[in-house]
Amino acid sequence: xxxxxxxxxxxxxxxxxxxxxxxxxxxxxxxxxxxxxxxxxxxxxxxxxxxxxxxxxxxxxxxxxxxxxxxxxxxxxxxxxxxxxxxxxxxxxxxxxxxxxxxxxxxxxxxxxxxxxxxxxxxxxxxxxxxxxxxxxxxxxxxxxxxxxxxxxxxxxxxxxxxxxxxxxxxxxxxxxxxxxxxxxxxxxxxxxxxxxxxxxxxxxxxxxxxxxxxxxxxxxxxxxxxxxxxxxxxxxxxxxxxxxxxxxxxxxxxxxxxxxxxxxxxxxxxxxxxxxx
DNA sequence: GCGACAG
DNA sequence: ATCTTGTCGC
Numbered sequence: 098x099x100x101x102x103x104x105x106x107x108x109x110x111x112x113x114x115x116x117x118x119x120x121x122x123x124x125x126x127x128x129x130x131x132x133x134x135x136x137x138x139x140x141x142x143x144x145x146x147x148x149x150x151x152x153x154x155x156x157x158x159x160x161x162x163x164x165x166x167x168x169x170x171x172x173x174x175x176x177x178x179x180x181x182x183x184x185x186x187x188x189x190x191x192x193x194x195x196x197x198x199x200x201x202x203x204x205x206x207x208x209x210x211x212x213x214x215x216x217x218x219x220x221x222x223x224x225x226x227x228x229x230x231x232x233x234x235x236x237x238x239x240x241x242x243x244x245x246x247x248x249x250x251x252x253x254x255x256x257x258x259x260x261x262x263x264x265x266x267x268x269x270x271x272x273x274x275x276x277x278x279x280x281x282x283x284x285x286x287x288x289x290x291x292x293x294x295x296x297x298x299x300x301x302x303x304x305x306x307x308x309x310x311x312x313x314x315x316x317x318x319x320x321x322x323x324x325x326x327x328x329x330x331x332x333x334x335x336x337x338x339x340x341x342x343x344x345x346x347x348x349x350x351x352x353x354x355x356x357x358x359x360x361x362x363x364x365x366x367x368x369x370x371x372x373x374x375x
Numbered sequence: 376g377c378g379a380c381a382g
Numbered sequence: 383a384t385c386t387t388g389t390c391g392c
Contacts (some may be wrong), residue, residue, distance in 0.1 A: 098392055158382075176380070194383075196380040203382070226381050257381045298391080304381085 111182065117192040117201035125201050126233065132243060133234035136309040139242075144312045150175045150220035150319060155334025156207045156241060157225035159342035164356055165189035167346040168206035171337040172219055175319075178326040178333035183341060185359045186214030187349070196257065197232050199241040199331040207237075208244055221311065221319065223334040228316070229306035230280045230290035232258045242309030248317040249308030251290075252335055254306060256280065259289045270294055274324040276317070280304060291317045297330040305324060 117125060153175050157169040164187050186209035192202045199247035207224070211217075227236030228251030235348040236257070242249025259280030267277055273296030280290040290306035291313070307316040330338060348354045 158383080160382095162384090166383090194382060199382055231381080251381085253382060255379050257379090349379090 102282060113309075115328070117198075120201075122195075122198070125198055129198075129200075129233045129235035132239060133229070133231075133277035135243060136229065136239045137234055139310045140307050140312060143248070143307075143310055146312070148221060148311060148315055149321070152181070152216070153319075153334045154211070154214075154219040154247075155224075155332075155336070155338045156222065157335050157338035158203050158206060159339075159341055159346040161346040161349045163350050166203065166206045167342045167349065168203065168210040169338040169342040170207065171334055171341065172214060172216060173334050173337060175323065176326075177221075178323065179332045180333075180337050182214060182216065183337065184210045185345060186210035186213070187345075187356050187359055196356070198236040199226060200235070204240045204244065206270040207241055210301065219247070222247050222308070223320070223323075223332055224249060224251050224308060225252045225253070225331070225335045227257050227290070227304065228306035229256060230259045230304055230306040234289075236306070236308065238306070238308030240285055240308075243310075246313075248311035250263070250320060250352070251304075251306045251308050251309060252320060252332060253290075253304040253306075254301070254330075259283070261292065265310070267294060272296075276321075277302065280306070288313060293317075293321070293324070295324055295330040295348070297328065299330040301330070303330060348356040350355055358373065 153173050155171040158166050161167050168186045171183040186206050190202045226239035228238035236251050238249045238251030253363045260283050262281050263278045265277050275294045278292040292301050292302045297335045305320045307313045327333045329336040330366050
């Protein structure tokens with residue numbers, strides 16, 4: 098298998114060999130409780146900093162009927178949104194989809210996609226999914242930030258957890274992207290995510306939350322700047338990963354490409370793929 | 376018991 | 383996430 102089992106166990110290092118399939122739901126939840134403790138602390142300590150990323154990593158996955166999950170890690174230039182290179186990982190998920198436990202299904206594949214990259218000094222990670230706007234403050238973006246030891250941001254297309262609080266009427270939006278509200282924690286008095294209407298034709302909101310090592314304000318302004326440079330509803334890092342993972346999953350099923358050939362896709366840049374992006 | 380429920 | 387044709391709009 099190309100996928101390597103790997104999850105963050107809440108300690109100080111990534112543990113290899115932990116299999117979600119052989120763990121109880123309770124065990125997985127306990128791991129998240131330890132993760133969020135670390136993440137919330139790192140977010141708190143980041144309130145003084147202001148990160149201006151140069152290179153950003155985007156993570157997303159699609160599914161192939163024949164081979165399972167297809168994860169893509171895209172490296173983009175923050176300023177221009179140009180795709181620099183991307184890594185791919187394919188493998189059967191070790192856990193079914195369970196709301197709140199998505200990380201145990203996809204994080205290992207994301208990590209594997211990252212291993213194929215030749216450049217690893219990116220400044221921030223953008224993940225398709227939530228960060229701390231999660232019932233245990235440990236969404237997949239939080240898992241990835243800790244696993245890769247980098248600031249991480251979650252950009253989700255649907256709400257998972259939190260109480261929506263309107264800041265601006267949608268009708269009052271003059272320019273896009275437009276921040277219309279926030280997701281507040283029903284238990285504590287904190288903001289977990291910002292709700293933003295993108296400037297694309299799709300006016301459904303996206304949810305921006307910090308994963309780890311970054312403040313929510315910093316996470317918001319970074320994503321807002323990338324949304325303005327993108328024609329998509331998603332910021333370019335996850336937009337590239339979304340398009341590439343879906344195309345690769347489809348071509349794998351159609352037999353146009355084989356899993357073994359992805360080892361090559363995982364290294365270096367492939368202009369022919371970039372140009373064929375819709 | 377009744378909703379809510381990332382990808 | 384995925385299953386799927388035509389169709390509305392820039």
